[in-house]
Amino acid sequence: MKIVWNMRFKMFLAALVINVLGIIFAMLLFYHYAAEHFYSEYAASLQERVFIGAKNADAAFQKIYRATLDISFDAQVSELINRGDFATLATRLRNYRERNSLADDIYIFLPDKKILIRSEEYNSVQTLDWKTAAAWKKIIDGQSGMRPIFAENILSPAAKKIFLYKAKVQGSDAFVTTQISERGFYYNFIDDLGAGDSNIALMSDAAGNIVSQSRAYSNLNGNDFIRAEVEMPLSHYSIQLLVSKKKIHGKITFMQILSVLGVIFILLLSTFLLYMLAAKLNEPVENLAQVMQDVGHGNFSLRATVDGNDEITYLAERFNHMLDNLENEKFLKRRAELHALQYQIRPHFIYNTLNSIRFAAMIQGAKNIGELLANFIELLQVSTNREGEFGTLAEEISTLKKYIALQEFRLMNSFAVDFNLAEETLSCRVPRLILQPFVENSILHTPSPEKTFCRIVIASELRGDELIITVTDDGKGMSPEVLENLSAKPSDEKTHGGFSGIGVSNIRERLRLYYGDAGKVICESDGRSFTKISIVLPAEVIP
Amino acid sequence: MTKFLALFYTLLVMMLVAVVSYTMQKSEEISPPQRTIGVVLKAMDSEHWLSVRSGMTEAAQRNNMRLIVITAENETAFAEQNKIISDLLANDIDALIVSPTNINHTREFVDAAREKNIPVFSIDEEIDGIIYIGSNNYLVGEMAAAFMEKNLPAGAEVSVISGSANQNAHIQRTAGFVEHVEKNSALIIGTTMAAETQYRQAMTQAEKLFRERPNTRGIFVTSAIMTLGVIEATEKNFRAVTIVGVDTQNDAIMAVKSGSIDALISQDGHESGRLAIEVVAAYLNGQPTEKYNFIANELITADNAEHFLLQEDF
Numbered sequence: 001m002k003i004v005w006n007m008r009f010k011m012f013l014a015a016l017v018i019n020v021l022g023i024i025f026a027m028l029l030f031y032h033y034a035a036e037h038f039y040s041e042y043a044a045s046l047q048e049r050v051f052i053g054a055k056n057a058d059a060a061f062q063k064i065y066r067a068t069l070d071i072s073f074d075a076q077v078s079e080l081i082n083r084g085d086f087a088t089l090a091t092r093l094r095n096y097r098e099r100n101s102l103a104d105d106i107y108i109f110l111p112d113k114k115i116l117i118r119s120e121e122y123n124s125v126q127t128l129d130w131k132t133a134a135a136w137k138k139i140i141d142g143q144s145g146m147r148p149i150f151a152e153n154i155l156s157p158a159a160k161k162i163f164l165y166k167a168k169v170q171g172s173d174a175f176v177t178t179q180i181s182e183r184g185f186y187y188n189f190i191d192d193l194g195a196g197d198s199n200i201a202l203m204s205d206a207a208g209n210i211v212s213q214s215r216a217y218s219n220l221n222g223n224d225f226i227r228a229e230v231e232m233p234l235s236h237y238s239i240q241l242l243v244s245k246k247k248i249h250g251k252i253t254f255m256q257i258l259s260v261l262g263v264i265f266i267l268l269l270s271t272f273l274l275y276m277l278a279a280k281l282n283e284p285v286e287n288l289a290q291v292m293q294d295v296g297h298g299n300f301s302l303r304a305t306v307d308g309n310d311e312i313t314y315l316a317e318r319f320n321h322m323l324d325n326l327e328n329e330k331f332l333k334r335r336a337e338l339h340a341l342q343y344q345i346r347p348h349f350i351y352n353t354l355n356s357i358r359f360a361a362m363i364q365g366a367k368n369i370g371e372l373l374a375n376f377i378e379l380l381q382v383s384t385n386r387e388g389e390f391g392t393l394a395e396e397i398s399t400l401k402k403y404i405a406l407q408e409f410r411l412m413n414s415f416a417v418d419f420n421l422a423e424e425t426l427s428c429r430v431p432r433l434i435l436q437p438f439v440e441n442s443i444l445h446t447p448s449p450e451k452t453f454c455r456i457v458i459a460s461e462l463r464g465d466e467l468i469i470t471v472t473d474d475g476k477g478m479s480p481e482v483l484e485n486l487s488a489k490p491s492d493e494k495t496h497g498g499f500s501g502i503g504v505s506n507i508r509e510r511l512r513l514y515y516g517d518a519g520k521v522i523c524e525s526d527g528r529s530f531t532k533i534s535i536v537l538p539a540e541v542i543p
Numbered sequence: 544m545t546k547f548l549a550l551f552y553t554l555l556v557m558m559l560v561a562v563v564s565y566t567m568q569k570s571e572e573i574s575p576p577q578r579t580i581g582v583v584l585k586a587m588d589s590e591h592w593l594s595v596r597s598g599m600t601e602a603a604q605r606n607n608m609r610l611i612v613i614t615a616e617n618e619t620a621f622a623e624q625n626k627i628i629s630d631l632l633a634n635d636i637d638a639l640i641v642s643p644t645n646i647n648h649t650r651e652f653v654d655a656a657r658e659k660n661i662p663v664f665s666i667d668e669e670i671d672g673i674i675y676i677g678s679n680n681y682l683v684g685e686m687a688a689a690f691m692e693k694n695l696p697a698g699a700e701v702s703v704i705s706g707s708a709n710q711n712a713h714i715q716r717t718a719g720f721v722e723h724v725e726k727n728s729a730l731i732i733g734t735t736m737a738a739e740t741q742y743r744q745a746m747t748q749a750e751k752l753f754r755e756r757p758n759t760r761g762i763f764v765t766s767a768i769m770t771l772g773v774i775e776a777t778e779k780n781f782r783a784v785t786i787v788g789v790d791t792q793n794d795a796i797m798a799v800k801s802g803s804i805d806a807l808i809s810q811d812g813h814e815s816g817r818l819a820i821e822v823v824a825a826y827l828n829g830q831p832t833e834k835y836n837f838i839a840n841e842l843i844t845a846d847n848a849e850h851f852l853l854q855e856d857f
Binding site: 025029032033058062065066069070073144145146147167170233234236 | 555558562579609610611613616620622623626627630631633634635636
């Protein structure tokens with residue numbers, strides 16, 4: 001597709017660039033903020049989840065702690081121990097256990113007698129060998145207060161991992177212990193937090209040792225996970241949830257793709273809308289441009305549509321106005337041309353009449369008058385000739401001679417003109433009637449009472465590329481003030497009594513217009529005995 | 544145009560700075576310096592204590608505190624309560640709030656706490672030299688007496704069935720009632736009986752009272768759960784007596800509404816729980832705290848019972 005860099009396209013492009021920049025900036029901002037927000041929200045929700053889980057787990061520990069304490073303060077338990085009624089005691093323990101579903105089993109241990117009473121139905125009263133008794137005593141000695149211990153239940157057939165609470169039975173030399181199976185606790189409180197293929201849930205004690213977990217964590221890199229950890233105030237265990245970053249990265253990538261797609265969609269949409277808008281906005285401009293082009297091809301009857309009140313409307317209005325003016329002007333010009341044609345008729349009438357007079361003079365033998373008239377007619381023809389502003393120097397000199405002849409007749413022996421023209425200059429191109437004003441000047445203004453006859457020399461030469469024509473007279477010269485005036489700016493002042501009415505400054509102006517700085521008029525005079533006018537112009541030989 | 548561009552870029556940079564500083568500020572927010580408060584209440588077998596716990600939990604969340612709330616089996620089990628307190632003191636707590644079951648056995652844990660430099664606060668039950676949060680119990684007794692005086696003719700005999708004599712709250716309420724009746728009214732005090740703060744005991748005591756003092760016209764019962772026991776005895780014996788109880792709890796208020804109880808002196812558990820945590824937070828933050836922090840007590844009768852029902856959280 002060829003791109004036309006018209007107004008519409010430029011406008012469209014400018015708007016598009018701004019739009020694209022804006023959208024990309026907004027999207028970057030949005031993306032940055034969204035990702036940040038997503039991470040923090042995710043971490044917060046993870047923390048919240050673990051917090052609730054930890055609260056429930058701690059409440060369970062508290063319940064077992066309280067149950068153990070209750071049994072230790074149970075007067076009947078103490079009495080049964082002291083009475084040695086262990087079978088009834090076992091039943092009572094069983095009742096307690098049934099009330100606490102989390103409790104795996106409840107033992108009462110009499111260290112002196114090495115007797116163990118269990119809440120189990122089978123084999124509920126046992127006498128331990130001294131080694132087992134000592135080992136059990138050692139295990140339960142490790143616990144006191146609200147923090148459970150994590151141990152191995154050496155008294156169960158298969159050594160289970162357990163959490164254990166202990167309390168001394170009030171009024172007896174016996175200890176009550178409640179055991180919670182680690183697996184049971186895990187599935188009740190930790191597994192639900194979201195343990196899975198990529199997530200790990202675990203519980204650790206105050207020293208940081210892991211006491212319960214979904215699967216082996218040791219061989220995993222902790223940096224791959226986002227961690228939420230809550231320490232429980234009662235048990236001082238901590239529950240941790242580790243969620244694989246991969247899973248979250250997947251979500252973030254999805255969000256990335258989504259935002260990129262969003263950008264593309266918005267860009268496409270805005271491009272389309274912008275194009276439509278640019279087209280709509282440019283319609284009057286294009287219309288105007290089309291009209292201008294057609295008018296340029298000469299169809300002046302066309303007019304731009306004027307609709308609305310914006311700048312374009314104003315332009316169209318002004319353009320129409322201009323066309324109206326142009327048409328009007330054309331009409332006036334044609335009328336002027338007609339007038340001009342009419343005026344041209346008059347000189348012909350004058351020439352014809354003068355010629356008739358000349359022939360009449362010749363027939364009547366006044367040859368002198370006939371020649372004068374011939375010169376005058378020729379001069380008139382030259383001065384009114386509109387065709388050709390230029391002629392050769394020879395032609396110019398010939399015209400000048402006719403003028404001089406006329407002036408000689410008028411002024412009778414008050415001056416003489418000599419020509420000193422270089423042969424090669426005669427075919428040079430010069431503006432018409434360029435010498436006449438200077439010669440006239442010399443003829444009319446030079447003679448004075450002291451010196452009634454003066455001599456005028458007209459010379460020409462080629463000097464390099466320049467043609468120099470001089471008009472020199474030996475008259476009274478010009479005062480410096482007059483010289484100054486001659487050099488001054490052209491004035492509207494016309495010379496009176498002259499032939500063409502063309503002033504020196506006018507000549508200067510014409511030369512400047514034709515040749516620029518290359519054409520000039522130099523006036524020299526000592527104010528007493530001579531005046532020398534030099535016309536300098538580029539030499540142009542007409543072949 | 545250059546001015547416009549400069550303005551545009553300035554705005555852009557300002558926006559960026561704002562966003563960056565906002566996100567940085569956000570990440571700083573997650574750093575909780577948590578305090579753990581150990582709370583040992585008398586019991587968890589009545590609405591009152593449940594609402595105390597609810598008020599505490601709410602306020603603790605607001606103050607970024609963790610609570611360990613533990614209760615003894617019942618209000619008489621002081622040995623168990625003391626064992627729990629000593630375990631708590633050994634369990635890294637920053638402050639202890641206690642509602643002791645027996646005011647005669649508080650010295651041990653108060654001393655132990657002092658040794659460990661853990662501040663102790665009492666709720667609902669005053670301990671000597673310890674910051675107290677709860678009702679002004681003497682005033683509660685006086686309010687009950689004033690109500691009796693207004694509703695019974697001169698010379699009528701009134702008695703008190705009080706909760707555990709080991710609890711200051713009950714002692715104060717009884718004292719406030721008895722002293723106000725004796726000093727300011729034409730009523731006569733029949734007897735004051737003390738029992739465990741339980742439904743069954745209160746009922747037995749009331750039946751005993753009706754047997755021994757048949758002229759009884761009014762009974763002030765110092766706890767709501769006991770009041771409910773007293774009602775059962777009254778209704779069984781078809782006695783027309785004016786009964787005034789204490790505590791804001793739904794079952795008792797329903798009884799006020801239906802007319803079985805004539806009046807209750809309110810004791811908003813939620814409010815005292817909330818106030819207790821606020822006082823502890825202020826204390827731990829080094830702000831000045833009062834020795835006595837009373838909650839407002841109001842008279843609940845059939846006229847305004849509905850209002851108090853709506854106030855309940857449960």
